[in-house]
Amino acid sequence: MENAKSDVLIIGGGVIGCSIARELSKYQCRTILLEKDEDVCSGTSKANSAIVHAGYDAKTGSLKAKLNVQGNLMMEPLAKELDFDFKRNASMVLCFDKEDMPALQALYERGVANGVPGLKIISGEEARQMEPNLSDEVVSALYAPTGGIVCPFGLTIALAENAFENGVEFFFNTKVLEIVKNENGYLVKTNRGDFETTYIVNAAGVYADEFHNMVSEKKIHITPRRGDYCLLDKEAGNHVSATIFQLPGKYGKGILVTPTVHGNLLVGPTAIDQEDKDGTATTAEGLAEACEKATKSVKNVPFRQVITSFAGLRAHEDNNEFVLGEPEDAEGFFDAAGIESPGLSCAPAMGLYLAEMVAEKGKFEKKADFKATRKGIVKAAELSREERAALIKEKPEYGTIICRCENISEGEIVDAITRPLGARSLDGIKRRVRQGMGRCQAGFCTPRTMEILSRETGIPMEQICKNSNGSEMIRG
Amino acid sequence: MIQHDIVIIGGGPAGLAAAAAAKKGGADDILILERDGVLGGILNQCIHNGFGLHTFKEELTGPEYASRFIKIVKELGIPYQLNSMVIDINKEKEITVVSRENGLQVIKAKSIILAMGCRERPRGALNIPGYRPAGIYTAGTAQRLVNIEGHMVGKEVVILGSGDIGLIMARRMTLEGAKVKVVAELMPYSGGLKRNIVQCLDDFGIPLKLSHTVVNIEGKGRVTGITLAEVGPDRKPIPGTEEHYSCDTLLLSCGLIPENELTRNMGVSMNPVTSGPMVNDRLETDTEGVFACGNVLHVHDLVDYVSEEAALAGQNAAKYILYGASKTSGNGADAPRCSADAGICTGGSNGGTESSSAGACVAIRAENGVRYTVPQSLDPAAMAEKITVRFRVADVYKDRSICVYYDGKLISKKKKRVLAPGEMEQVVILKSSLAEYPDLKEITIRTEEES
Ligand SMILES: Cc1cc2nc3c(=O)[nH]c(=O)nc-3n(C[C@H](O)[C@H](O)[C@H](O)COP(=O)(O)OP(=O)(O)OC[C@H]3O[C@@H](n4cnc5c(N)ncnc54)[C@H](O)[C@@H]3O)c2cc1C
Numbered sequence: 001m002e003n004a005k006s007d008v009l010i011i012g013g014g015v016i017g018c019s020i021a022r023e024l025s026k027y028q029c030r031t032i033l034l035e036k037d038e039d040v041c042s043g044t045s046k047a048n049s050a051i052v053h054a055g056y057d058a059k060t061g062s063l064k065a066k067l068n069v070q071g072n073l074m075m076e077p078l079a080k081e082l083d084f085d086f087k088r089n090a091s092m093v094l095c096f097d098k099e100d101m102p103a104l105q106a107l108y109e110r111g112v113a114n115g116v117p118g119l120k121i122i123s124g125e126e127a128r129q130m131e132p133n134l135s136d137e138v139v140s141a142l143y144a145p146t147g148g149i150v151c152p153f154g155l156t157i158a159l160a161e162n163a164f165e166n167g168v169e170f171f172f173n174t175k176v177l178e179i180v181k182n183e184n185g186y187l188v189k190t191n192r193g194d195f196e197t198t199y200i201v202n203a204a205g206v207y208a209d210e211f212h213n214m215v216s217e218k219k220i221h222i223t224p225r226r227g228d229y230c231l232l233d234k235e236a237g238n239h240v241s242a243t244i245f246q247l248p249g250k251y252g253k254g255i256l257v258t259p260t261v262h263g264n265l266l267v268g269p270t271a272i273d274q275e276d277k278d279g280t281a282t283t284a285e286g287l288a289e290a291c292e293k294a295t296k297s298v299k300n301v302p303f304r305q306v307i308t309s310f311a312g313l314r315a316h317e318d319n320n321e322f323v324l325g326e327p328e329d330a331e332g333f334f335d336a337a338g339i340e341s342p343g344l345s346c347a348p349a350m351g352l353y354l355a356e357m358v359a360e361k362g363k364f365e366k367k368a369d370f371k372a373t374r375k376g377i378v379k380a381a382e383l384s385r386e387e388r389a390a391l392i393k394e395k396p397e398y399g400t401i402i403c404r405c406e407n408i409s410e411g412e413i414v415d416a417i418t419r420p421l422g423a424r425s426l427d428g429i430k431r432r433v434r435q436g437m438g439r440c441q442a443g444f445c446t447p448r449t450m451e452i453l454s455r456e457t458g459i460p461m462e463q464i465c466k467n468s469n470g471s472e473m474i475r476g
Numbered sequence: 477m478i479q480h481d482i483v484i485i486g487g488g489p490a491g492l493a494a495a496a497a498a499k500k501g502g503a504d505d506i507l508i509l510e511r512d513g514v515l516g517g518i519l520n521q522c523i524h525n526g527f528g529l530h531t532f533k534e535e536l537t538g539p540e541y542a543s544r545f546i547k548i549v550k551e552l553g554i555p556y557q558l559n560s561m562v563i564d565i566n567k568e569k570e571i572t573v574v575s576r577e578n579g580l581q582v583i584k585a586k587s588i589i590l591a592m593g594c595r596e597r598p599r600g601a602l603n604i605p606g607y608r609p610a611g612i613y614t615a616g617t618a619q620r621l622v623n624i625e626g627h628m629v630g631k632e633v634v635i636l637g638s639g640d641i642g643l644i645m646a647r648r649m650t651l652e653g654a655k656v657k658v659v660a661e662l663m664p665y666s667g668g669l670k671r672n673i674v675q676c677l678d679d680f681g682i683p684l685k686l687s688h689t690v691v692n693i694e695g696k697g698r699v700t701g702i703t704l705a706e707v708g709p710d711r712k713p714i715p716g717t718e719e720h721y722s723c724d725t726l727l728l729s730c731g732l733i734p735e736n737e738l739t740r741n742m743g744v745s746m747n748p749v750t751s752g753p754m755v756n757d758r759l760e761t762d763t764e765g766v767f768a769c770g771n772v773l774h775v776h777d778l779v780d781y782v783s784e785e786a787a788l789a790g791q792n793a794a795k796y797i798l799y800g801a802s803k804t805s806g807n808g809a810d811a812p813r814c815s816a817d818a819g820i821c822t823g824g825s826n827g828g829t830e831s832s833s834a835g836a837c838v839a840i841r842a843e844n845g846v847r848y849t850v851p852q853s854l855d856p857a858a859m860a861e862k863i864t865v866r867f868r869v870a871d872v873y874k875d876r877s878i879c880v881y882y883d884g885k886l887i888s889k890k891k892k893r894v895l896a897p898g899e900m901e902q903v904v905i906l907k908s909s910l911a912e913y914p915d916l917k918e919i920t921i922r923t924e925e926e927s
């Protein structure tokens with residue numbers, strides 16, 4: 001490593017780290033981002049509900065509430081600027097028991113106080129008119145028109161690419177091992193050498209407590225709280241159109257049923273506290289619980305059409321708050337820790353909030369030549385016939401379909417690999433273009449995608465990985 | 477717009493045999509569209525022996541079997557377009573194809589033969605809990621990597637599912653130097669052919685555990701192990717029966733799903749049991765002039781039957797081109813159609829009332845241990861001298877008969893010592909046998925226990 005000396009060093013390439021990186025790239029400072037895996041969006045940001053919450057959940061006056069409402073507002077223009085998938089599909093919180101009506105009312109009032117626009121309490125009948133598959137037991141619902149869904153990979157990757165284009169340096173497969181305070185700032189030791197930096201942003205997800213605790217005496221503790229999900233085929237994607245939550249009640253914290261921005265149906269998550277910070281294994285009980293609870297909200301969920309299941313880890317901090325900014329006893333070290341839900345929704349606002357804080361500390365000036373927009377990968381299948389025909393004519397690789405389920409061409413896969421901060425693994429390609437995310441779950445396209453990746457990057461076939469090192473596809 | 481009389485979607489054994497038969501049947505303007513770079517379909521990766529025993533009376537490898545049909549197609553001068561993926565077919569029989577060479581084309585067909593084959597059921601559909609590491613492959617994907625690309629997928633292998641591909645891969649991986657530790661099958665019987673169990677497992681000492689499934693997958697980067705458990709009659713794991721196996725690879729051979737996205741999108745009625753389209757005795761779907769054959773229609777285990785079935789579809793497509801829809805059905809009425817609910821026929825596009833189509837269409841019903849039939853209806857007036865009805869049974873049965881009833885009257889009864897879901901069965905229906913039943917509504921095929 002060319003013993004890099006940076007102004008700001010960000011630990012973690014999740015949605016939070018990347019959002020901060022992008023905001024910091026508006027300033028004249030040298031920013032470095034270290035990520036232990038081979039790509040951005042490899043932690044919690046890749047496995048969550050992907051909901052852009054309206055903002056009625058968090059306590060009025062809290063930073064969580066403020067960042068959520070602001071993040072929700074920012075998401076739409078950001079999606080246009082950075083070309084990722086976002087949809088305002090609205091959300092509903094269902095109430096199944098007249099006795100729980102006061103709790104629903106309280107949620108409504110909190111939302112109004114938090115500044116959430118357009119909230120309404122509707123009857124069970126009205127709810128079923130909007131969503132015919134809702135359970136007959138629904139007596140009332142809180143309707144939030146500003147609720148949305150986003151592609152979490154698309155968002156994170158777009159932020160990262162734009163940050164990169166504006167000068168942020170990314171180091172992958174670079175795991176932070178230790179942080180030492182020195183007179184100019186910090187020395188950050190990694191598996192790939194040492195980094196010197198004036199400021200640190202700690203956006204390490206479920207691992208953020210470890211780094212915080214290396215520099216501060218005010219200890220924090222993060223519990224990975226696992227959530228299991230089932231993802232259903234696109235044929236089931238229209239089962240509901242809004243995101244359907246359950247009002248927490250006597251049966252515990254509810255689970256949601258939602259379409260994804262790509263038209264699948266998502267059911268989950270459960271909530272199980274555990275020790276293992278890499279423990280993203282689903283369990284049979286978890287998956288069964290998710291499915292069972294879903295049927296309370298929505299009738300006839302076609303569980304036969306499950307195409308995959310997965311788990312994500314919430315970075316649950318003991319005090320249930322985001323830990324943001326400099327601890328009193330660790331100057332120049334900025335936390336973005338304990339970022340559990342609605343972290344994704346908050347990401348744009350949180351990036352802005354923290355970047356401003358760091359920039360102020362470092363007295364960084366804004367750049368004149370910041371490039372705010374980024375073009376995503378062309379989705380050939382979504383073009384009009386004429387446009388698609390013209391594209392293939394110009395670039396024939398768009399005429400070779402590699403992923404038959406999602407209709408992804410070789411051209412798109414090559415773009416995913418060769419663009420700035422391009423994919424280096426099969427999962428990296430999948431998160432950029434959805435190759436292998438369809439109903440056959442990459443059965444058909446895996447061999448061909450491996451070949452393209454090998455050809456474009458020069459990585460030998462035997463070293464092609466599913467994601468980070470140790471996930472080689474071939475074992476001869 | 478480009479136009480052709482018959483367009484065949486898929487150049488596997490089904491598409492090839494259909495093309496040859498259509499040409500021999502008098503159709504001249506035929507085009508095969510194949511998304512792969514070669515003809516032959518899935519057979520190209522099946523380098524083992526065992527194909528063609530029925531058709532050619534000799535044991536061929538998959539590629540050898542395919543090459544015989546490819547040769548015929550070439551000799552007949554039937555045009556085909558490779559690297560061409562059909563992405564849409566509409567009700568007007570306009571086919572949208574994407575290819576590197578020709579870009580995006582729309583081809584208008586008078587008749588279409590669906591021959592897209594099938595795909596394997598992935599892990600997600602089985603919803604196996606645990607991690608999602610590298611090293612989990614469907615057996616067919618592994619087969620492609622090993623046989624065509626020349627890459628070994630792993631060294632220590634567990635196989636879930638005893639479908640034929642899994643069995644074949646157990647042997648293949650063993651011959652390539654891997655250790656196949658066990659083949660686990662959820663059902664109390666194997667879904668594969670008996671001969672494959674003997675030749676691929678028994679001969680290599682690979683244990684087959686029936687009524688077992690994978691209940692956990694371990695490994696964060698690459699698979700490091702799995703847990704098997706026995707399942708009860710409800711197919712749920714029995715606590716306390718867990719057994720751990722260390723392995724770096726899990727192959728799945730848990731069933732094949734006909735590849736019918738195109739079919740569904742064009743609005744053809746589907747049979748939920750086969751996951752293929754509903755067809756009549758001409759293998760015509762309920763969209764006039766659209767035929768189906770091979771694995772897209774229902775999953776076959778022997779390619780010989782695929783070829784036979786596909787030839788029938790090809791002949792009928794040719795007739796459709798030469799004589800039109802009305803001529804293929806006897807009394808000049810519109811061709812009868814199969815409707816969505818299994819085996820029920822309705823009249824033609826003019827809404828065919830009971831009276832106008834009376835006698836024109838007979839439903840074929842599967843009952844009592846017969847899971848489905850293909851076709852699901854027939855037209856006694858227009859049908860060929862004999863038709864073969866293929867079907868699968870729902871469970872392993874010993875000493876049962878396969879019985880055929882015409883409107884409740886027993887017509888034939890054939891004793892079978894063993895019936896198994898892994899082996900496709902058939903009965904033949906002679907046109908002559910229907911003569912005495914002018915008002916026949918329904919043919920029922922069922923299994924019955926020996927009394
Ligand atoms: C089940 C579940 C459901 C959720 N649903 C929603 C929702 O619907 N809406 C919403 O707004 N939010 C939701 N969230 C919350 C949201 O997903 C998170 O708040 C957000 O993704 C956190 O992003 P992050 O960047 O902080 O963490 P991560 O995405 O985990 O990023 C941290 C990164 O740090 C890296 N890292 C860790 N240690 C090191 C090291 N030593 N060296 C270098 N790099 C390191 C990791 O590899 C990782 O890439 C949900 C979360 C979960 C778990």
Ligand SMILES: Cc1cc2nc3c(=O)[nH]c(=O)nc-3n(C[C@H](O)[C@H](O)[C@H](O)COP(=O)(O)OP(=O)(O)OC[C@H]3O[C@@H](n4cnc5c(N)ncnc54)[C@H](O)[C@@H]3O)c2cc1C
Pocket residue numbers: 485486487488489490491509510511512516517518519522524525526527528560561562563591592593594616619640641644735738769770771772776777778779780782
């Ligand atoms: C892995 C495997 C192993 C088998 N082993 C044996 C065996 O040992 N012995 C035996 O007798 N039988 C075996 N079979 C069965 C036999 O091979 C199949 O029944 C037979 O290949 C089916 O032929 P098909 O033409 O219907 O399908 P396929 O061979 O699958 O051909 C379908 C073709 O359609 C093409 N296609 C699909 N969609 C499109 C589209 N949208 N546009 C353009 N083209 C498309 C595909 O690329 C493919 O070439 C095996 C089957 C499989 C899947």
